Amino acid sequence: MTAAALFRLEGVSFAYDPARPVLRGADFRLHAGERVALVGPNGAGKTTLFHLMVGLLRPSAGTVEAFGAVRVREKDFHGVRLRAGLLFQDSDDQLFCPTVVEDVAFGPLNRGLAPRMARARALETLAALGLEGFADRVTHRLSGGEKRLVALATVLAMEPEVLLLDEPTNALDAATAERLTSVLESLPQAMVVIAHDEALLARITRRRVRLEAGRLVEG
Numbered sequence: 001m002t003a004a005a006l007f008r009l010e011g012v013s014f015a016y017d018p019a020r021p022v023l024r025g026a027d028f029r030l031h032a033g034e035r036v037a038l039v040g041p042n043g044a045g046k047t048t049l050f051h052l053m054v055g056l057l058r059p060s061a062g063t064v065e066a067f068g069a070v071r072v073r074e075k076d077f078h079g080v081r082l083r084a085g086l087l088f089q090d091s092d093d094q095l096f097c098p099t100v101v102e103d104v105a106f107g108p109l110n111r112g113l114a115p116r117m118a119r120a121r122a123l124e125t126l127a128a129l130g131l132e133g134f135a136d137r138v139t140h141r142l143s144g145g146e147k148r149l150v151a152l153a154t155v156l157a158m159e160p161e162v163l164l165l166d167e168p169t170n171a172l173d174a175a176t177a178e179r180l181t182s183v184l185e186s187l188p189q190a191m192v193v194i195a196h197d198e199a200l201l202a203r204i205t206r207r208r209v210r211l212e213a214g215r216l217v218e219g
């Protein structure tokens with residue numbers, strides 16, 4: 001037996017529409033320190049798998065274990081979402097406050113940090129991503145690349161142990177993608193990265209799983 005997995009999915013099945021199952025008994029383990037590429041064609045169910053891991057969706061069969069406990073109900077997943085940060089495929093699903101600093105401070109505030117501390121954490125996180133000066137920008141007016149970086153800031157401000165990154169560099173220009181890639185390279189967390197960009201995956205991941213016909217296969 002190895003040390004407890006950060007995530008352990010066993011036989012996970014899921015369908016939005018019973019006539020078209022997306023996952024059919026998927027097994028997946030993520031251990032501390034691992035950096036895993038999650039690949040598969042469009043519509044394979046990669047985003048769905050992330051949503052099942054953090055409890056935004058519930059499997060119709062199988063178990064989701066995270067941080068050493070089986071998670072079933074909504075309240076079981078509250079702690080999971082504090083410890084596993086999901087970068088949504090669409091930044092507009094992540095950002096909902098009027099200004100950047102409010103979005104980035106939202107998680108820390110929600111977690112119980114005093115407003116002054118939460119703001120300080122937000123500013124620090126923005127600075128670490130090269131987003132000094134963005135604090136008071138209006139979120140919905142940012143460019144796609146800027147939104148992506150701010151969305152990552154909202155995730156990192158929570159200091160998660162695990163990062164689930166859904167197409168982090170998708171639709172970014174080369175310079176922004178490079179900036180984001182070097183940030184991801186430097187992060188210490190275990191991570192699962194959904195991407196189609198082989199160069200990105202080669203730089204930031206060391207293991208690969210492929211979603212095929214509703215199951216995960218290594219390599």
Ligand SMILES: Nc1ncnc2c1ncn2[C@@H]1O[C@H](COP(=O)(O)OP(=O)(O)O)[C@@H](O)[C@H]1O
Nearest residue numbers: 016017022040041042043044045046047048049
């Ligand atoms: N909210 C939803 N309602 C119905 N079907 C959905 C929904 N979200 C995704 N799907 C379908 O489920 C399948 C898997 O989607 P998704 O997990 O987004 O795939 P991927 O991220 O691998 O491209 C696709 O066929 C998609 O059309």
Ligand SMILES: [Mg+2]
Nearest residue numbers: 046047048089
């Ligand atoms: Mg997707």
